[in-house]
Amino acid sequence: MSRILPRPGLLLAASLAPFLVATPALAAEGESAESSAEAPASPVVVTAAAAAASAAAADDSAVGDWTPLGSEPFGKELFSKWIPVPNGDSGAPRQGWLGTADGFFTREVHLAYTYVDADGPDAEQGLARFHLPLSRRLWAGLEVPFYQDRGGDSDFGDITLNTQLMLVETRNVSLNAGVGWRLPTGSDSFGNGVFAAQPQLNLFTDVGGGFSFRGRVAYDFPDSDAPESFILNGAIGQTVTPHDNTPFGDLTWYVASTWREFDNGPTFVSVTPGVRTHLGGNLFLLAGIEVPLTNTNQFFKEGFTVQLVKGF
Numbered sequence: 001m002s003r004i005l006p007r008p009g010l011l012l013a014a015s016l017a018p019f020l021v022a023t024p025a026l027a028a029e030g031e032s033a034e035s036s037a038e039a040p041a042s043p044v045v046v047t048a049a050a051a052a053a054s055a056a057a058a059d060d061s062a063v064g065d066w067t068p069l070g071s072e073p074f075g076k077e078l079f080s081k082w083i084p085v086p087n088g089d090s091g092a093p094r095q096g097w098l099g100t101a102d103g104f105f106t107r108e109v110h111l112a113y114t115y116v117d118a119d120g121p122d123a124e125q126g127l128a129r130f131h132l133p134l135s136r137r138l139w140a141g142l143e144v145p146f147y148q149d150r151g152g153d154s155d156f157g158d159i160t161l162n163t164q165l166m167l168v169e170t171r172n173v174s175l176n177a178g179v180g181w182r183l184p185t186g187s188d189s190f191g192n193g194v195f196a197a198q199p200q201l202n203l204f205t206d207v208g209g210g211f212s213f214r215g216r217v218a219y220d221f222p223d224s225d226a227p228e229s230f231i232l233n234g235a236i237g238q239t240v241t242p243h244d245n246t247p248f249g250d251l252t253w254y255v256a257s258t259w260r261e262f263d264n265g266p267t268f269v270s271v272t273p274g275v276r277t278h279l280g281g282n283l284f285l286l287a288g289i290e291v292p293l294t295n296t297n298q299f300f301k302e303g304f305t306v307q308l309v310k311g312f
Contacts, residue, residue: 003171005151005207007038024195025181025308034249034256049265058087063171064291065164066084066085068084068169069168069169070168076136077137078137078275080135080136082134085169087108087206088171088172088206088212089172090206090209090210090211091210092206092211092212092238093212093243095252095276096286096296096309097214097235097237097251097288098214098256098272098273098287099235099236099257099290100214100290100309101202101214101216101233102202103174103175103198104169104174106133106166107133108131108312109115109128109309109310110130110308112306112308113126113305114303114305114306116300116303116304117301117303117304119297119300119301120297121150123300125145126145126146126147126148127146128146136166138165139162139165140161140164142159142160142162143161148190155190157185157186158190158194159183160180161180161183163179163180163181164178173204173206174200174205176201177200177204178199178204178307180196181197181198182194182196183195194225196220196221196223197222197264198219198221199218199221201216201217201218202216203216204226210239212237212239214235214242215230215233217231218231218233219231219303229263232260234256234257235254235256237252237254238279240252244281246278247277247280248277249278250278250282251276252275252276254269254273256272256273257269257270264296266294267295268290269293269294271290271293274289275287275288282311283310284308284310284311285306286307286308287306288304288305289302289304291303309310
């Protein structure tokens with residue numbers, strides 16, 4: 001968010017969210033046991049190990065080394081090594097999209113270019129991101145707008161540090177909460193130099209048929225010179241090809257929408273249709289166009305983004 005509200009490049013950058021790399025789907029395995037009606041009656045001693053094995057066998061969501069979060073006392077996994085989550089039951093991968101947020105963790109780097117068509121001078125931005133799960137429960141991300149240009153003038157933007165805590169994670173649902181910290185590292189002349197905290201709740205869910213839904217509820221608290229805002233975001237899309245069908249692996253279409261209500265300014269509403277594809281070698285290409293539906297003269301007409309994502 002900028003100190004002066006109509007800052008097209010910054011508003012577009014604020015609406016973009018981290019983007020994720022998928023892991024190949026793994027077949028779930030489960031075991032069932034039947035008790036014999038003829039078994040003699042005798043005391044049964046259940047050890048902790050036997051109980052854990054029984055629970056794992058009964059949970060058909062367990063895949064390889066990954067198990068759902070929530071079956072153990074909360075906090076036990078705070079320092080457990082991060083394990084990539086398998087695809088949802090219908091094959092929907094946990095991958096990031098343009099114009100929306102993620103309820104899941106990934107380990108990757110991003111490089112994005114955005115061009116903004118506005119009523120005034122057009123704007124451009126180069127943005128780098130770095131995502132790192134610290135454990136199964138903790139994650140941190142860094143967003144660096146290393147290049148911003150408007151009307152031929154260029155500068156460095158405000159860096160954002162994102163911190164998240166995983167609340168719930170099953171085969172089909174991920175829900176995390178966190179705070180995005182905007183740091184005043186950019187020039188005031190570009191509407192930067194703003195400190196802000198953005199508490200947020202992020203969701204991902206596989207809804208069947210290769211479709212997934214994700215979104216965010218957040219509130220932005222900037223310093224005294226910028227307006228506060230409530231943010232509601234949602235997106236739905238479908239993955240239609242297998243991961244290994246490169247350069248069109250994990251081919252996904254999606255539509256995202258953002259509603260941002262400023263406490264003393266105009267409402268911002270936009271839609272962002274986009275696509276994502278796996279090029280090979282865990283390298284992904286994303287493209288999308290964000291189109292504001294309200295107050296385009298104060299924000300911008302449309303913003304075009306192309307992004308590369310590399311998982312590691």
